[in-house]
Amino acid sequence: MRKARFSLAGVFMLAAAVTLTGCGEEKKKEAAPQLPERTCFGVFTQSDLEPLLGTGETVKVDSPADVRLTAQRPGATCNVYVDGKGRVLVTATRKPSGQSITWPPMDQNQPAPDSLPLGDKGIVWNTGARVAVTCKGSKDSFELELGISGSTDQMKPGTSRPLFTGLMTKYLDAAKQQTGCGV
Structure with a gap:
């Protein structure tokens, strides 16, 4: 009979240890994944993109070091993945002068985009922002x-458009500098 009590006590201790271990893993999953100090063409910091990352264990950034576009390198893309799911996409496209920029239509089930007073033409919506600018330089x-x-699933409603406006403002300044826009 005494052996059964010790075995039963052992089972309870083991169950408690497993339960506590499980709690530790849940807390680990609730933490925001860590990004490099600078990411997406060296433009954004961890705190810049953190609201879009959500929770997870692993982060992968697929991005070139810069957004220095030329006629030979007309585009660059940065993807940030958390636990294998795409969380952030940052793009840059260089087109010949005078070629008009058109954007695909927005999803009709989403609120209409707002005008964004950046560049020559800009819009911001609940899940992103776009800006077009004509770069005229001496060369x-x-x-x-x-x-x-x-x-933006993990964000409070009404907070995404101001976030994307701030991110795009920072990105536009860095991209103009890196591409030599207006120089």
Whole structure:
């Protein structure tokens, strides 16, 4: 009979240890994944993109070091994945001067985008922002289209458009500098 009590006590201790271990794993999953100090062409910091990352264990960034676009390198893309799911997409496209930039239609089930007073033409919506700017320089002229989109499922309603506006403002400044826009 005494052996059964010790075995039963052992079972309870083991169950408690498993339960506590499970809690530790849940807390680990609730934490935001860590990004490099600078990411997406060296433009954004961890705190810039953190609202879009959500929770998870692993983060993968697929991005070139910069967004220095040329006629030979007309585009660049940065993807940030959390636990294998796409969370942030940052794009840049360089087009010949005078080529108009058109954006695909927005999802009719989403609220209409707002105008974004950046560049020559800009819009912001609940899951992203786009800006087009004509770059006229002494050596080269071209059209530059920038885009940012991300997962906003974990954000409070009404907070995503101001976030994307701030991110695009920062991105536009860095992209103009890196591409030599207006130089």
